[in-house]
Amino acid sequence: MADSSEGTRILVTGGSGLVGKAIQRIVADGASQPGEQWIFVSSKDADLIDTAQTRALFEKHRPTHVIHLAAMVGGLFRNIKYNLDFWRRKLRPRERKEDVHSHLRKNIQINDNVLQSAYEVGTRKVISCLSTCIFPDKTTYPIDETMIHNGPPHSSNFGYSYAKRMIDVQNRAYFQQYGCTFTAVIPTNVFGPHDNFNIEDGHVLPGLIHKVYLAKRSGSALTVWGTGKPRRQFIYSLDLARLFLWVLREYNEVDPIILSVGEEDEVSIKEAAETIAEAMGFQGELTFDTTKSDGQFKKTASNKKLRTYLPDFQFTPFKQAVKETCTWFEKNYEQARK
Template identity: 75%
Template sequence: MTSSNGTGPKRVLVTGGSGLVGRAIEQLVQGGEALPSEEWTFLSSKDADLTNAAETRAVFARCQPTHVIHLAAMVGGLFRNMKYNLDFWRQNVHINDNVLQTAHEHGVTKVISCLSTCIFPDKTTYPIDETMIHNGPPHSSNFGYSYAKRMIDIQNRGYHEQHGRMFTAVIPTNVFGMYDNFNIEEGHVLPGLIHKTYLAQKNGTPLVVWGSGKPRRQFIYSLDLARLFIWVLREYQEIEPIILSVGEEEEVSIKEAAESIVSAMGFKGEVIFDTTKSDGQYKKTASNSKLRKYLPDFQFTPFSQAVKETCDWFVANYDVARK
């Protein structure tokens, strides 16, 4: 992927650089996918508290970025969101406002923020697309996080209209991969299932999957998403967000995802679906037709291969993985 906009050096600051997507981008950058004109800095929560405006300003003053990939957020799975909706709203609004305003003050050329498909209206038609973000309230289970992420789109529009800024956002579907948070109680569905399967195998107990297994999701491998982020950084010139996802036909049920993990890890025990636990949203099918107009030939890693690579990484790095 080549750069088509400007020949000067790019100093790219990645917030949330130690998380799932940040680590994937770093892996590609260190693996030779950075251009000679690009300098990359990956920021973790240890480097600065982005809910604090002064700390945010200090980090920008130190790094002097020309471009920002904004991944930092307070995140969690369904059950943590249901418990702490206010905290998710406040933390994320503070982080986003500090990063976008400081980027504006520093004359940053481009900011790409990361949204989520959970921001879309709960009552909607499928597939969802980029025009439908503000068409109704999000699912009640994670309204704090969803509204905070939606407001990035509003701010991007504001910075563009008032100041001519190129601030945009991407909307990935369910991301998974190496360096994920594999916490069973508070993490997302796929890493949680990988950790559960590992423990069930180790302890000789059944694998208990929360919910009916019927909800359907589009999963995107973190390395695929990282490649798309780098493309957006260099090539995408719209303020309007873009959904980064596999196609609708790649959607899998939670039951199929669990079966893929069971197969990847060679688990031979019983699999039980605990239907007393909430399913969350039944589906969030997203259209990737806008992405395909730009990148008709982009090759996504097959789901089973990506699951196998993630499971292998987790087993090999069990002691250091986030869990």
């Protein structure tokens, strides 16, 4: 294992994404501790699908700690259409045949490369980021950390879900065989500045923010896909970033931990759309396209384990977090991912 006298070097994969940017912000705002060196990397620094590039990245930085955020992600409708791609990446028509070897697998390959490279350079701790979509479709609520492998996930995103579940399996195997402290966090629906606001490929809340922006600008009605009845727990990216730092410094279990607001803070998609409309000053008509899939009706998660560790942690109120995200999107519309 790496020598603690060398200081703490924290490598963040997926550092240019939603959660990576949030961690950068709170670190820049003073959350870093003496002796910590933060290294944020993206696909521009290394293609984590490629084993050699991943090893080279880890050899270059030799991190003592890793926050692993890099993944191929998407919203409900992209997941439904490309389940295989979320397990592995297929060859696109425009890609050359000689590139096949480095593009066959996406999420599984990324995770395997990161964990193995971390082990090889003696990284003391790896924190991977999972998702509540990994939980069984047929289950009791609220779901908790013990229920991950109790049945198949929802059919709408089984490829992504099984790929993410395998991180938990790998973490346990690395601990059993080598004693590695490799763990994972399971956030509920994350949103905030620097999100992917693409209406078709993004997640529900940033997609709604973009829709409201366009509807307000054009003076048209706001059409929400689905019935608006499904319920979700949303966590603000800056809150999640603060919790990541706590996990980095204080949480020493290999078993994963759910990072979420409480069950009482669950809101419907309709309520989320209304909150966004209020935040952006949209006063037009709100309609629902019920020909579109709702996905899972609910994925209510328990944050009881988190609260046993952090009983006094204060989450940003949903309306305030939505307002801040909408304001950021409006100010950065031209540069935002959409």
